[in-house]
Amino acid sequence: MPAWNAYASACPTRMVLDRVADKWAVLVLGLLTDGPVRFNQLRRAIEGLSQKMLSQTLKSLERDGLVSRRAIATVPVTVEYSITPLGRTLAATVDALRVWAETHIQEVLTSQERYDAGRRDAVSV
Amino acid sequence: MPAWNAYASACPTRMVLDRVADKWAVLVLGLLTDGPVRFNQLRRAIEGLSQKMLSQTLKSLERDGLVSRRAIATVPVTVEYSITPLGRTLAATVDALRVWAETHIQEVLTSQERYDAGRRDAVSV
DNA sequence: GCACCAGGTACCTATTCGAAACCACGGTAG
DNA sequence: CTACCGTGGTTTCGAATAGGTACCTGGTGC
Numbered sequence: 001m002p003a004w005n006a007y008a009s010a011c012p013t014r015m016v017l018d019r020v021a022d023k024w025a026v027l028v029l030g031l032l033t034d035g036p037v038r039f040n041q042l043r044r045a046i047e048g049l050s051q052k053m054l055s056q057t058l059k060s061l062e063r064d065g066l067v068s069r070r071a072i073a074t075v076p077v078t079v080e081y082s083i084t085p086l087g088r089t090l091a092a093t094v095d096a097l098r099v100w101a102e103t104h105i106q107e108v109l110t111s112q113e114r115y116d117a118g119r120r121d122a123v124s125v
Numbered sequence: 126m127p128a129w130n131a132y133a134s135a136c137p138t139r140m141v142l143d144r145v146a147d148k149w150a151v152l153v154l155g156l157l158t159d160g161p162v163r164f165n166q167l168r169r170a171i172e173g174l175s176q177k178m179l180s181q182t183l184k185s186l187e188r189d190g191l192v193s194r195r196a197i198a199t200v201p202v203t204v205e206y207s208i209t210p211l212g213r214t215l216a217a218t219v220d221a222l223r224v225w226a227e228t229h230i231q232e233v234l235t236s237q238e239r240y241d242a243g244r245r246d247a248v249s250v
Numbered sequence: 251g252c253a254c255c256a257g258g259t260a261c262c263t264a265t266t267c268g269a270a271a272c273c274a275c276g277g278t279a280g
Numbered sequence: 281c282t283a284c285c286g287t288g289g290t291t292t293c294g295a296a297t298a299g300g301t302a303c304c305t306g307g308t309g310c
Contacts, residue, residue: 004227006152012230013223014148020222021146023139027131039288050268055289065236076276076287086232093225097145098138100218102129105137107211111190164256175300180257201255201308 019064020094024049024057029091032067032083039079066090144189145219149174149182154216157192157208164204191215 004011019025027046031037037045043054058081061067066087072078083091129136144150152171156162162170168179183206186192191212197203208216 012226016226063237063240064233093222096221101137101141108189112188115188
Protein backbone atom coordinates (compact mmCIF):
# COMPACT_ATOMS: atom_id res chain seq x y z
CA MET A 1 0.00 0.00 0.00
CA PRO A 2 1.94 2.98 -1.31
CA ALA A 3 0.56 6.01 0.59
CA TRP A 4 -3.22 5.99 0.21
CA ASN A 5 -4.78 9.11 -1.22
CA ALA A 6 -7.44 10.20 1.21
CA TYR A 7 -9.08 12.32 -1.48
CA ALA A 8 -9.72 9.36 -3.76
CA SER A 9 -13.00 7.46 -3.50
CA ALA A 10 -11.16 4.14 -3.46
CA CYS A 11 -9.40 5.12 -0.25
CA PRO A 12 -9.71 2.28 2.27
CA THR A 13 -10.47 4.70 5.08
CA ARG A 14 -13.37 6.09 3.04
CA MET A 15 -14.67 2.60 2.42
CA VAL A 16 -14.51 1.67 6.07
CA LEU A 17 -16.02 4.97 7.11
CA ASP A 18 -18.89 4.44 4.71
CA ARG A 19 -19.42 0.97 6.07
CA VAL A 20 -19.38 2.18 9.65
CA ALA A 21 -21.69 5.02 8.67
CA ASP A 22 -24.37 2.43 7.97
CA LYS A 23 -26.67 2.65 10.93
CA TRP A 24 -27.85 -0.93 10.70
CA ALA A 25 -24.48 -2.48 9.99
CA VAL A 26 -22.98 -1.47 13.33
CA LEU A 27 -26.08 -2.58 15.21
CA VAL A 28 -26.07 -5.96 13.50
CA LEU A 29 -22.36 -6.35 14.09
CA GLY A 30 -22.90 -5.47 17.72
CA LEU A 31 -25.60 -8.08 18.17
CA LEU A 32 -23.53 -10.75 16.49
CA THR A 33 -20.61 -10.28 18.88
CA ASP A 34 -22.58 -12.28 21.45
CA GLY A 35 -22.95 -15.27 19.14
CA PRO A 36 -24.79 -16.42 16.00
CA VAL A 37 -28.24 -14.99 15.36
CA ARG A 38 -30.91 -15.89 12.80
CA PHE A 39 -32.39 -13.50 10.25
CA ASN A 40 -35.75 -12.84 11.83
CA GLN A 41 -34.19 -12.80 15.27
CA LEU A 42 -32.11 -9.83 14.14
CA ARG A 43 -35.12 -8.23 12.54
CA ARG A 44 -37.11 -8.42 15.75
CA ALA A 45 -34.18 -7.38 17.92
CA ILE A 46 -33.50 -4.16 16.05
CA GLU A 47 -36.47 -1.85 16.16
CA GLY A 48 -37.26 -0.10 12.90
CA LEU A 49 -35.19 -2.42 10.75
CA SER A 50 -37.04 -3.61 7.67
CA GLN A 51 -36.28 -6.99 6.14
CA LYS A 52 -35.14 -5.24 3.01
CA MET A 53 -32.46 -3.25 4.81
CA LEU A 54 -31.52 -6.24 6.91
CA SER A 55 -30.91 -8.57 3.98
CA GLN A 56 -29.11 -5.78 2.17
CA THR A 57 -26.95 -5.03 5.20
CA LEU A 58 -26.17 -8.69 5.81
CA LYS A 59 -25.27 -9.20 2.18
CA SER A 60 -22.75 -6.38 2.16
CA LEU A 61 -21.37 -7.41 5.55
CA GLU A 62 -20.89 -10.92 4.22
CA ARG A 63 -19.34 -9.57 1.05
CA ASP A 64 -16.82 -7.65 3.12
CA GLY A 65 -16.02 -10.77 5.11
CA LEU A 66 -17.27 -9.25 8.35
CA VAL A 67 -20.04 -11.77 8.96
CA SER A 68 -20.56 -15.31 7.69
CA ARG A 69 -23.81 -16.88 6.58
CA ARG A 70 -24.74 -20.48 7.25
CA ALA A 71 -27.95 -21.98 5.92
CA ILE A 72 -29.18 -24.99 7.84
CA ALA A 73 -31.58 -27.34 6.05
CA THR A 74 -34.07 -27.64 8.88
CA VAL A 75 -37.84 -27.71 8.83
CA PRO A 76 -38.24 -24.15 7.67
CA VAL A 77 -34.79 -23.31 6.39
CA THR A 78 -32.79 -21.68 9.15
CA VAL A 79 -30.11 -19.13 8.31
CA GLU A 80 -27.59 -18.32 10.93
CA TYR A 81 -25.32 -15.29 10.83
CA SER A 82 -22.14 -15.02 12.85
CA ILE A 83 -19.39 -12.47 13.12
CA THR A 84 -16.00 -13.37 11.64
CA PRO A 85 -12.66 -12.73 13.36
CA LEU A 86 -12.17 -9.82 10.95
CA GLY A 87 -15.56 -8.42 11.86
CA ARG A 88 -14.65 -8.74 15.49
CA THR A 89 -11.55 -6.59 15.07
CA LEU A 90 -13.61 -3.94 13.30
CA ALA A 91 -16.21 -4.01 16.05
CA ALA A 92 -13.43 -3.49 18.58
CA THR A 93 -12.14 -0.49 16.64
CA VAL A 94 -15.58 1.02 16.31
CA ASP A 95 -15.81 0.62 20.05
CA ALA A 96 -13.00 3.16 20.39
CA LEU A 97 -15.26 5.58 18.60
CA ARG A 98 -18.09 4.69 20.92
CA VAL A 99 -15.84 5.45 23.86
CA TRP A 100 -14.91 8.81 22.36
CA ALA A 101 -18.58 9.55 21.81
CA GLU A 102 -19.60 8.74 25.35
CA THR A 103 -16.64 10.64 26.75
CA HIS A 104 -17.06 13.82 24.74
CA ILE A 105 -20.73 13.91 23.85
CA GLN A 106 -21.42 16.39 26.62
CA GLU A 107 -18.88 18.84 25.22
CA VAL A 108 -20.41 18.49 21.79
CA LEU A 109 -23.94 19.00 23.07
CA THR A 110 -22.86 22.02 25.10
CA SER A 111 -21.17 23.51 22.05
CA GLN A 112 -24.29 22.92 19.99
CA GLU A 113 -26.47 24.67 22.54
CA ARG A 114 -24.19 27.67 22.65
CA TYR A 115 -24.08 27.78 18.86
CA ASP A 116 -27.85 27.51 18.52
CA ALA A 117 -28.33 30.19 21.18
CA GLY A 118 -26.74 32.65 18.78
CA ARG A 119 -23.18 32.21 20.06
CA ARG A 120 -22.97 35.80 21.24
CA ASP A 121 -19.68 35.06 22.98
CA ALA A 122 -18.45 33.02 20.03
CA VAL A 123 -15.40 30.89 20.68
CA SER A 124 -14.48 31.88 24.25
CA VAL A 125 -10.97 30.44 24.12
CA MET B 126 -24.79 8.95 31.29
CA PRO B 127 -27.06 6.09 32.35
CA ALA B 128 -26.44 3.31 29.80
CA TRP B 129 -27.00 4.76 26.33
CA ASN B 130 -29.48 3.01 24.14
CA ALA B 131 -27.71 2.16 20.91
CA TYR B 132 -31.03 1.72 19.16
CA ALA B 133 -32.14 5.28 19.82
CA SER B 134 -31.36 7.99 17.31
CA ALA B 135 -30.10 10.29 20.06
CA CYS B 136 -27.37 7.79 20.90
CA PRO B 137 -24.04 9.64 21.08
CA THR B 138 -22.29 6.88 19.15
CA ARG B 139 -24.81 7.30 16.35
CA MET B 140 -24.26 11.05 16.30
CA VAL B 141 -20.50 10.68 16.14
CA LEU B 142 -20.77 7.95 13.55
CA ASP B 143 -22.96 10.15 11.41
CA ARG B 144 -20.51 13.00 11.73
CA VAL B 145 -17.58 10.80 10.82
CA ALA B 146 -19.61 9.39 7.95
CA ASP B 147 -19.51 12.82 6.35
CA LYS B 148 -16.91 12.47 3.64
CA TRP B 149 -15.97 16.15 3.65
CA ALA B 150 -15.93 16.58 7.41
CA VAL B 151 -13.08 14.15 7.97
CA LEU B 152 -11.10 15.58 5.08
CA VAL B 153 -11.53 19.12 6.39
CA LEU B 154 -10.65 18.01 9.90
CA GLY B 155 -7.59 16.27 8.52
CA LEU B 156 -6.38 19.37 6.71
CA LEU B 157 -6.92 21.55 9.75
CA THR B 158 -4.70 19.40 11.94
CA ASP B 159 -1.70 21.05 10.27
CA GLY B 160 -2.84 24.53 11.23
CA PRO B 161 -5.46 27.16 10.36
CA VAL B 162 -6.73 27.28 6.80
CA ARG B 163 -8.94 29.78 4.98
CA PHE B 164 -12.24 28.99 3.28
CA ASN B 165 -11.16 29.05 -0.34
CA GLN B 166 -7.89 27.40 0.56
CA LEU B 167 -9.89 24.42 1.80
CA ARG B 168 -12.08 24.52 -1.25
CA ARG B 169 -9.12 24.35 -3.59
CA ALA B 170 -7.31 21.77 -1.50
CA ILE B 171 -10.14 19.26 -1.55
CA GLU B 172 -10.98 18.18 -5.03
CA GLY B 173 -14.67 17.92 -5.79
CA LEU B 174 -15.79 19.91 -2.78
CA SER B 175 -18.37 22.56 -3.65
CA GLN B 176 -18.63 25.78 -1.68
CA LYS B 177 -22.09 24.80 -0.61
CA MET B 178 -20.95 21.58 1.02
CA LEU B 179 -17.87 23.28 2.43
CA SER B 180 -19.78 26.04 4.18
CA GLN B 181 -22.34 23.50 5.34
CA THR B 182 -19.65 21.18 6.65
CA LEU B 183 -17.77 23.97 8.39
CA LYS B 184 -20.93 25.23 10.02
CA SER B 185 -21.81 21.87 11.50
CA LEU B 186 -18.22 21.25 12.57
CA GLU B 187 -18.21 24.62 14.29
CA ARG B 188 -21.57 23.87 15.87
CA ASP B 189 -20.17 20.65 17.31
CA GLY B 190 -17.18 22.53 18.68
CA LEU B 191 -14.75 20.60 16.50
CA VAL B 192 -13.44 23.59 14.59
CA SER B 193 -13.39 27.30 15.40
CA ARG B 194 -14.05 30.16 13.03
CA ARG B 195 -12.18 33.44 13.20
CA ALA B 196 -13.05 36.34 10.90
CA ILE B 197 -10.23 38.81 10.39
CA ALA B 198 -11.21 42.29 9.18
CA THR B 199 -8.58 42.57 6.49
CA VAL B 200 -8.73 43.95 2.95
CA PRO B 201 -11.21 41.37 1.71
CA VAL B 202 -12.51 39.80 4.85
CA THR B 203 -10.40 36.77 5.73
CA VAL B 204 -11.94 33.85 7.56
CA GLU B 205 -9.66 31.40 9.22
CA TYR B 206 -10.72 27.95 10.39
CA SER B 207 -8.78 25.99 12.96
CA ILE B 208 -9.26 22.70 14.72
CA THR B 209 -10.16 22.80 18.41
CA PRO B 210 -8.61 20.55 21.07
CA LEU B 211 -11.85 18.56 21.05
CA GLY B 212 -11.66 18.20 17.28
CA ARG B 213 -8.10 17.03 17.64
CA THR B 214 -9.10 14.21 19.97
CA LEU B 215 -11.78 13.11 17.51
CA ALA B 216 -9.30 13.21 14.65
CA ALA B 217 -6.98 11.01 16.68
CA THR B 218 -9.77 8.52 17.30
CA VAL B 219 -10.76 8.46 13.65
CA ASP B 220 -7.14 7.76 12.94
CA ALA B 221 -7.56 4.44 14.74
CA LEU B 222 -10.20 3.61 12.18
CA ARG B 223 -7.85 4.68 9.40
CA VAL B 224 -5.24 2.32 10.79
CA TRP B 225 -7.76 -0.51 10.88
CA ALA B 226 -8.72 0.26 7.29
CA GLU B 227 -5.17 0.26 6.01
CA THR B 228 -4.35 -2.88 7.96
CA HIS B 229 -7.35 -4.94 6.91
CA ILE B 230 -8.42 -3.48 3.59
CA GLN B 231 -6.69 -6.28 1.73
CA GLU B 232 -8.71 -8.91 3.57
CA VAL B 233 -11.89 -7.01 2.80
CA LEU B 234 -11.05 -6.62 -0.87
CA THR B 235 -10.14 -10.30 -1.14
CA SER B 236 -13.41 -11.26 0.48
CA GLN B 237 -15.31 -9.03 -1.92
CA GLU B 238 -13.64 -10.59 -4.92
CA ARG B 239 -14.43 -14.09 -3.73
CA TYR B 240 -18.01 -13.07 -3.04
CA ASP B 241 -18.43 -11.42 -6.43
CA ALA B 242 -16.90 -14.43 -8.14
CA GLY B 243 -19.90 -16.44 -7.01
CA ARG B 244 -18.34 -17.67 -3.75
CA ARG B 245 -18.48 -21.29 -4.87
CA ASP B 246 -16.33 -22.33 -1.93
CA ALA B 247 -18.25 -20.11 0.45
CA VAL B 248 -16.56 -19.40 3.76
CA SER B 249 -13.48 -21.63 3.58
CA VAL B 250 -12.49 -21.13 7.22
C1' DG C 251 -15.77 45.51 -16.41
C1' DC C 252 -13.45 41.52 -14.24
C1' DA C 253 -11.70 38.69 -10.57
C1' DC C 254 -11.23 37.41 -5.75
C1' DC C 255 -12.62 37.10 -0.97
C1' DA C 256 -16.62 34.41 1.97
C1' DG C 257 -20.41 32.81 1.73
C1' DG C 258 -26.12 32.41 0.72
C1' DT C 259 -29.93 30.67 -2.04
C1' DA C 260 -32.74 28.30 -5.65
C1' DC C 261 -33.23 24.56 -8.60
C1' DC C 262 -32.82 19.92 -10.11
C1' DT C 263 -31.47 15.26 -10.05
C1' DA C 264 -29.81 10.86 -8.19
C1' DT C 265 -29.60 7.94 -4.63
C1' DT C 266 -31.65 6.09 -0.48
C1' DC C 267 -34.86 4.04 2.41
C1' DG C 268 -39.30 2.53 4.36
C1' DA C 269 -43.76 0.13 3.37
C1' DA C 270 -45.73 -3.37 1.39
C1' DA C 271 -46.50 -6.99 -1.86
C1' DC C 272 -44.79 -11.22 -3.62
C1' DC C 273 -42.10 -15.69 -3.71
C1' DA C 274 -41.39 -20.84 -2.28
C1' DC C 275 -41.79 -24.19 1.22
C1' DG C 276 -43.72 -26.88 4.86
C1' DG C 277 -46.58 -27.40 8.99
C1' DT C 278 -51.01 -26.85 11.00
C1' DA C 279 -55.69 -25.42 11.89
C1' DG C 280 -60.30 -25.26 10.20
C1' DC D 281 -58.97 -28.88 0.56
C1' DT D 282 -58.11 -24.36 1.64
C1' DA D 283 -56.29 -20.78 4.62
C1' DC D 284 -52.87 -19.03 7.35
C1' DC D 285 -48.28 -18.81 10.01
C1' DG D 286 -43.25 -18.61 10.04
C1' DT D 287 -38.94 -19.25 7.65
C1' DG D 288 -35.70 -16.02 4.49
C1' DG D 289 -35.71 -13.34 1.22
C1' DT D 290 -36.58 -10.15 -3.62
C1' DT D 291 -39.06 -6.59 -6.09
C1' DT D 292 -41.67 -2.58 -6.68
C1' DC D 293 -43.35 1.89 -5.55
C1' DG D 294 -43.18 6.31 -3.74
C1' DA D 295 -41.43 9.92 -0.75
C1' DA D 296 -37.61 12.15 1.35
C1' DT D 297 -33.12 13.65 1.31
C1' DA D 298 -28.40 14.52 -0.09
C1' DG D 299 -25.68 16.97 -2.92
C1' DG D 300 -24.12 19.27 -7.37
C1' DT D 301 -24.75 23.49 -10.56
C1' DA D 302 -25.43 27.94 -10.97
C1' DC D 303 -26.28 32.47 -9.76
C1' DC D 304 -26.69 36.16 -5.93
C1' DT D 305 -24.56 39.58 -2.46
C1' DG D 306 -21.04 43.22 -1.56
C1' DG D 307 -16.73 45.34 -0.97
C1' DT D 308 -11.87 46.01 -3.17
C1' DG D 309 -7.99 46.16 -6.32
C1' DC D 310 -6.59 46.19 -11.23
